Amino acid sequence: MLKIENLHASVEDKAILRGINLEVKPGEVHAIMGPNGSGKSTLSSVIAGKEEYDVTEGSIIFNDEDIEDLAAEERAHKGIFLSFQYPVEIPGVSVTNFMKTAINETRKAQGLEEMPAKDMLKLIREKSELLEIDRKFLSRSLNEGFSGGEKKRNEIFQMAMLEPKLAILDETDSGLDIDALRIVANGVNKLKNKDNAVVVITHYQRLLDYIVPDFVHVLYNGRIVKSGGKELAHELEEKGYDWIKEEVNA
Amino acid sequence: MDLKDKLVSSFLAFENRVDVDTYVHDVRSDAIKIFEEKGFPTKKEEAWKYTSLNSVLKQDYSLFPQKESSIEYGDVKKYFIHDIDSYKIVFIDGKYSSYLSQTTHDGIDVCLMSAAISKPKYRLVIENYFNKAATKDSLSSLNTAFSSEGAYIHIPKNKLVEKPIQIIHFSTGSEAATMLQPRNLIVVDENSHVQIIERHQSLTNNPVLTNSVTEIFTNKRAIVDYYKIQNDSENASLIDNTFVKQKRESHASVHTFSFGGKLIRNNLNFFQNGERIDSTLKGVTIIGNKQHVDHNTLVHHIEPNCESHQDYKGIFDDSSTGVFNGKVVVEKEAQKTNAFQANNNILISDKATINTKPQLEIFADDVKCSHGCTIGQLDESAMFYMRSRGIPEKEAKGLLMYAFSNNVLSSVKIPEVKQRITKLIATKLGVNIGFDL
Numbered sequence: 001m002l003k004i005e006n007l008h009a010s011v012e013d014k015a016i017l018r019g020i021n022l023e024v025k026p027g028e029v030h031a032i033m034g035p036n037g038s039g040k041s042t043l044s045s046v047i048a049g050k051e052e053y054d055v056t057e058g059s060i061i062f063n064d065e066d067i068e069d070l071a072a073e074e075r076a077h078k079g080i081f082l083s084f085q086y087p088v089e090i091p092g093v094s095v096t097n098f099m100k101t102a103i104n105e106t107r108k109a110q111g112l113e114e115m116p117a118k119d120m121l122k123l124i125r126e127k128s129e130l131l132e133i134d135r136k137f138l139s140r141s142l143n144e145g146f147s148g149g150e151k152k153r154n155e156i157f158q159m160a161m162l163e164p165k166l167a168i169l170d171e172t173d174s175g176l177d178i179d180a181l182r183i184v185a186n187g188v189n190k191l192k193n194k195d196n197a198v199v200v201i202t203h204y205q206r207l208l209d210y211i212v213p214d215f216v217h218v219l220y221n222g223r224i225v226k227s228g229g230k231e232l233a234h235e236l237e238e239k240g241y242d243w244i245k246e247e248v249n250a
Numbered sequence: 251m252d253l254k255d256k257l258v259s260s261f262l263a264f265e266n267r268v269d270v271d272t273y274v275h276d277v278r279s280d281a282i283k284i285f286e287e288k289g290f291p292t293k294k295e296e297a298w299k300y301t302s303l304n305s306v307l308k309q310d311y312s313l314f315p316q317k318e319s320s321i322e323y324g325d326v327k328k329y330f331i332h333d334i335d336s337y338k339i340v341f342i343d344g345k346y347s348s349y350l351s352q353t354t355h356d357g358i359d360v361c362l363m364s365a366a367i368s369k370p371k372y373r374l375v376i377e378n379y380f381n382k383a384a385t386k387d388s389l390s391s392l393n394t395a396f397s398s399e400g401a402y403i404h405i406p407k408n409k410l411v412e413k414p415i416q417i418i419h420f421s422t423g424s425e426a427a428t429m430l431q432p433r434n435l436i437v438v439d440e441n442s443h444v445q446i447i448e449r450h451q452s453l454t455n456n457p458v459l460t461n462s463v464t465e466i467f468t469n470k471r472a473i474v475d476y477y478k479i480q481n482d483s484e485n486a487s488l489i490d491n492t493f494v495k496q497k498r499e500s501h502a503s504v505h506t507f508s509f510g511g512k513l514i515r516n517n518l519n520f521f522q523n524g525e526r527i528d529s530t531l532k533g534v535t536i537i538g539n540k541q542h543v544d545h546n547t548l549v550h551h552i553e554p555n556c557e558s559h560q561d562y563k564g565i566f567d568d569s570s571t572g573v574f575n576g577k578v579v580v581e582k583e584a585q586k587t588n589a590f591q592a593n594n595n596i597l598i599s600d601k602a603t604i605n606t607k608p609q610l611e612i613f614a615d616d617v618k619c620s621h622g623c624t625i626g627q628l629d630e631s632a633m634f635y636m637r638s639r640g641i642p643e644k645e646a647k648g649l650l651m652y653a654f655s656n657n658v659l660s661s662v663k664i665p666e667v668k669q670r671i672t673k674l675i676a677t678k679l680g681v682n683i684g685f686d687l
Binding site: 103 | 652
């Protein structure tokens with residue numbers, strides 16, 4: 001589904017990703033871990049198509065198509081979803097109206113008719129129940145005045161609405177208390193199936209107790225320096241990142 | 251002959267044609283003297299530093315269009331808020347159109363200035379209120395000198411006027427260039443409530459210059475909500491002089507939506523004569539090309555425990571220019587005043603300009619006054635966020651700009667007006683939003 005080869009990316013001439021290789025197949029859950037400043041958020045932004053980043057080398061292939069020249073919205077239309085570490089507040093646009101616009105623009109791009117209002121309401125009801133979101137919440141301005149937990153839950157709600165093929169969850173666990181973490185993880189697990197894939201980017205192992213990865217990768221200095229199964233996450237939790245750094249620098 | 255000389259020299263003939271036998275005659279005669287002395291404002295005056303009238307004054311305007319023009323309702327229906335029951339006072343080239351209007355004398359007076367000036371039964375109201383709020387600046391004085399027609403609205407006490415009143419001025423381009431000087435007087439007595447919608451609409455591309463004066467008096471506990479829709483054709487210019495004089499515990503709001511026209515200058519003045527008064531001044535400006543919109547506001551806090559809320563948003567594209575000059579005066583006696591002012595702008599094009607200037611003169615020491623102005627581009631992180639959800643760049647921009655003007659719309663109390671403005675904004679931004687705010 002996603003094949004990243006020798007990906008180099010920089011922002012304002014500062015190299016951040018220095019040769020990433022990663023392959024994600026349908027049905028898989030990958031975790032990308034690493035210390036602060038290792039390039040985790042850059043990787044997610046580059047996959048989602050943020051324009052500030054220049055891809056200087058390598059390629060990102062999504063479902064056999066090179067997506068480097070595609071705009072963020074075109075990538076979204078193809079089924080890539082990024083759950084933001086810091087969701088942006090958009091005063092004046094309600095959660096519901098934002099989702100309606102997003103879904104109908106996506107359908108338009110796929111050559112489909114707009115979703116009838118009745119179906120839209122049904123979908124919203126269904127997915128908001130999945131994330132245990134209060135209806136009143138949906139008429140509030142997007143992310144404005146939301147708590148950290150509400151913002152993250154809202155991200156996963158959007159993911160549930162858009163049903164992406166590839167979901168990248170960037171530090172979705174940060175700012176979540178244990179109950180919110182369980183709700184968010186539960187939502188992700190229910191949306192997971194054999195045809196889609198999830199990339200979880202996290203600093204801590206905590207979230208991976210709930211969203212269990214098939215593969216764990218350690219990102220350091222813009223490269224994936226170690227890959228393994230879910231036990232690697234436990235090892236990192238126990239021993240921290242210093243031994244990885246030492247291994248790499250040795 | 252320049253426009254000033256033309257106006258001054260035509261004054262006597264004008265007065266003879268209307269009437270010289272009234273209280274208003276004296277007021278007019280004084281006013282023409284003031285205009286003759288001051289002339290049109292120039293950029294040398296502080297209040298006109300960023301707005302030049304030169305380009306609109308150089309036309310050879312017909313001052314008193316004589317041709318009778320008729321308009322089919324079907325052709326102009328779209329300029330009315332037609333999906334609600336309302337009173338209508340409609341003028342075509344400055345002359346009253348009874349065919350398009352719906353006035354009333356049933357408990358309230360919704361009728362014509364020309365009648366109010368000439369009929370004895372209105373004499374007392376005219377003497378008490380006419381030209382009692384307008385300042386003696388040159389443009390208001392010019393209007394006063396030639397005031398003969400416009401809307402006259404008098405709501406006696408304890409009346410909740412359920413139907414909004416629409417005041418619409420059409421110009422048909424029957425002359426090569428037309429100057430119009432409508433004069434409106436609105437008096438709302440104790441405990442009464444009225445909603446008014448005003449619009450100036452040119453139906454051709456012939457130049458039109460409108461120099462309008464509206465005086466609004468809100469007596470004790472009265473409520474007035476006033477909506478100005480400024481979406482005129484590219485050769486129509488408007489100088490709107492509005493004066494709101496409030497008595498205690500009254501609430502007055504003026505929303506100004508400026509989406510079109512060549513040059514628009516809004517002189518909006520609020521005077522608070524009493525305690526616990528609330529004044530609201532809000533506006534959304536969305537313009538492009540070489541359009542120019544200038545909001546010049548004044549809120550004069552004279553007595554204690556009053557509030558004022560100013561919120562103006564502007565979106566400027568192409569080589570358009572905007573001005574916001576917001577003056578708040580808090581007199582020494584006006585303790586416990588809450589005065590808020592915000593002016594936020596987005597410049598879409600590198601060639602667009604906004605000059606924004608808050609002007610606070612505070613002489614009381616126990617007050618809350620705030621002001622803020624921002625000039626920015628669209629928030630890049632918000633753009634990426636929306637695009638990452640599949641909303642294309644153009645729609646995302648539209649949605650953000652739409653959201654930007656939202657809190658001004660939220661205080662519009664007539665749903666049909668809000669809907670209309672929402673649609674105008676969407677059209678103006680060239681996006682199909684697909685929902686109402």
